[in-house]
Amino acid sequence: MPETLSVLLQQNPAIALFLALTAGYAFGRVRFGPIQLGGVCGTLLAALLIGNFVEVQPAAGIKSLFFALFIFALGYAGGPQFFANLNAKGLRLGLLCAVEVAAVLALVMGATWLFGLDQGTAAGLMAGAATESAVVGTASDAVSKLPLAPDLIQKLQANVVTAYSITYVFGLIAIVIATSQLFPLLLKINLRKDAEALLQQMGGLNNDDDGADLQAAPEVVGRIYRIDAAAGKQVADIEAGVDGKASIERVRRHGKLIDATPELVLLQGDAVLLTGQRDSVLACSHLLGPEVAHVAGLDFAVEIEDIVFNRRDLANRALGELRREFRRTGISDGVHLLEIRRLGEPLPLLPDLRLQPGDVVRLQGSPRDIARVSAHIGQRIDKSDETDFTYAGLGIVLGILVGALGIKIGGVNFSLGTGGGALLSGLLFGWFQALRPGVGHIPASAIELMKDLGLAMFIACVGLSSGPQAMALVKSYGIALPITGVLIALVPATLSLLLGRFILKLDSPVLLGAIAGQQCSTPALSAVVNAAGNTTPLLGYTITYAISNIVLPLMGPLIIFLAGQIVVH
Template identity: 50%
Template sequence: MASELLQSQPEIALFLSLAIGHLIGSFKLGPIQLGGVCGTLIVALLLGQFGPRIDADLKNIAFALFIFALGFTGGPQFFANVGRGWRYGLLSIVEIVSVLALVLIAVVLMKLDAGTAAGLLAGAATESAVIGTATEAIGKLDVASAEIARMQSNVVTAYSVSYLFGLITIVLFTSQLAPLALRVNLREEAERLWRKLGGEGALEDGQREAIAPLVARVFRVGPACDGVTVGAIELRYGSSLTFEQVERDGVPTTVGHDFVLANGDIALVFGRRTALLAAAHDIGIEIAGRDVFGAATGKRLDIVLTRKDAEGATLAELRQRAKPEQGRGIYITAITRLEATIPALPGTRLNRGDVLTLVGAKADVERGATSLGYPLRPTQKTDFVYLGIGVLIGMALGHIGGRVGGIALSLGTGGGCLLSGLLFGWVRSRHPLVGSLPPAAAQILKDFGLATFIAAVGLSAGPDAIKLVREYGIALPLVGILMVLVPGALSLVIGRYLLKLDIPMLLGAIAGQQCSTPAISALVGVTGNSTPVIGYTITYALSNILLPLMGPVVVGLASTLG
């Protein structure tokens, strides 16, 4: 009965796979979490035993939307990191070269077919997008349709088997094994790096969350500041505080850089907590319980950084380059890069395309938005003209191909839409008035597109999954573990002893080259701060684009060697 129902209405199997799979994927064991994609695949493989099949057109459309959105959101950071982050980018190259070599060795020694080889790459590198590009490449091979179907089912089976072991291995390697091999205390190294980048010292996690970095205080101006301009005081404390308003003779006045203070003025001062604590004695006596004039010092605005001379500059350098009247009253409290928040410290380097959170008075943050980039205004509208043209161009690019050394290679729809998404996302970051694709809309395209595609191929692969597991047994998980340990160890040695990278950021970069969100989450938990995320975002941006392009390469090489 169940079999007949699922076969007649395969959409039931699709949404069962999505719902139950994401429920399974939400459970955590320490830092280990399967995630919705892997959970969906497991459920789809089980339901596939009953024979439901999803139309191939739906599968292809879902994957095209997913891969375009992936490129679109990663485009600005990808191009920013290609040149500037070459030391970290080298680790992504190490990842790709080493996993390709290991896959080909496994093909020769274990006589793997192209589908199993591509699935191993996707699972060990925890990069689900490889499934789509490899599956499409297999469909273009000059072999019997039954053989194509078998190899395509082997892609998802090999992925599901190797993914779990690859995930556990990269989490343990970055957070436990690598620090042990280097003989370092990872928390102490992260605290040292935090201070090197200009952090406020070794606060415990709870303190760092509890103490607000930006505060407003009211002072009665003392004799030490009588006749002194507010600009001089602000400069004395590194422009880390701002006199927002001054009340003189009962009249509140908004002040500028050249405003001269007088003994007895009531001043509202806004800025970084440490600067206010240091300056309190010089300014005067703090007045407790006083109404803070109702001034809007807490205006918050997210902007996209597009300013050319900000590329590669630290936050401290950016402030030094600004004229006092330009940078006055503007505070950067957060930096978001590839949907990850990196520490907004004086020594943190910026990339064009970063999302900066500005806090201050309304006029100040709007002035900062104009000089640094453009405001990221909340919007729910998607530019479907831009989206549709982007996907169509991607499909056209997918027909580009050729033969390299006797191996037939082509981008396919996946590779074409990925490159198109990169280009369209980069153009959008430079010309923000065109091509609106809100982050929430892009995320649903990625999440639903990939999950739908994975469920469709999982349902098709169900009957053949058991055969592959029986054929290779424990060999597939072991190869998956090696495909994590070998690139990780190579990157550890190269990054530490040749590139001289700081250990927390190096380990974050290794997590990023594996596209592993659980690994970076575990690292942040062990280090106690977010310094590893700085290295993670660079390699994640590169590997997340380069690894899917390797799907057709693995299929072509494995078919030739086989």
């Protein structure tokens, strides 16, 4: 590297950090078949490369700041679903996460004993093979608290990120290929046919609407008809004929608008505005009369609102059951369901889908009608992009303080550390905000920025300082780390496959989605969804992802402790 550039980076570590971020995210977008490394892994590789040519030491405070931001945001984003899944169904699928954690711990400890790995390399092996980047942060934080010389601590932290960078690539490739291609072959199933059968069994069709406000062919439409065949029928009769998937919003009679009450009898020549799902509205044409283009005051403004579902008394009830109840009581009149998202992922709108606190329900209708429905299911999500830094700051401060507390067991000090404390705080603050959306608003985009930027910058800080030692670790273990990483990725997944198929009796799309979730692997989920042809794998993914994304990072300090016992003995 030219001397002038080296001096520039040494004198301005911020340039090196953002250079690693820029190059890393650009490289992370490159797709190799179904494999995409992502920005975090790309940033780490770029930081290691830069650090290998020039000695750059970002201030320790910068690393701690970004780590605290990331780990709090991680807990905050997963809090609602984590607590919502503490039920019979969630704990049932949580067995797969237990298999993941137990098997990974056992395999990493076995590799530590077999190859004589130090604590940093062992933790990095776990983080990479399990494709859980957060473990890098919690393990590095745990290493910083060991009673060791500063240079040895720096070496162990360097080994964490180097081992992670080596094994992550191989672990990611292994789990993507296994879940989408290898496991369906082992089960002797046609994943696409199974997914289609499950979709039909649950009584629904895929919701392909992306929820955008403007579409060429929107899912929910409004049409105006002149009453002919429907003369003499009540509004309720027409709506019942399409199972409530379309509703008469307005009626014009002799040039005047009248209320479209369920008991209203339609007369010959009335003009009605019918809104609802496109297929249901079109199916009503032969029931009502000819369609007309003249609006003449029948049109009205509709809005699309996101409501966070927080009614625990309605939780885990089937969507179809709730819709029938709301239609019977008139709560949902004039309101149409567009989408349900869980952990940011759109779920198939199936009658058997069970709502959970923290689910985001997207509705379309008049402001008055949406207000009526939201009063029964939750609260509107604040659409502003303003972050309540009082709420966020309080959560991070409390997390760091809790992490600093410790107890001594057998002469050894145990504490949650910054990672565990901020993660716990984030869980509680995110869960509470989902129940009370009016308190402490932090936009979803802000949370994503805190997660992505926090982890990427933390990884870049550690990678820059670890560059010179990276090659030494590679030379020490050769191909042992990549091969071990593949085994640690595949063994727990295979055990979960057998458990889910033959004991839990899970449907194959749900099972494969759950395995991708226990591995916290979004690329694996994408591959499974593509192979399945619909989004039914999400029904398993969201539960295991919520649990593993919280539990696996807590294993970082445990790995450091257990590996230390093996090294000592």
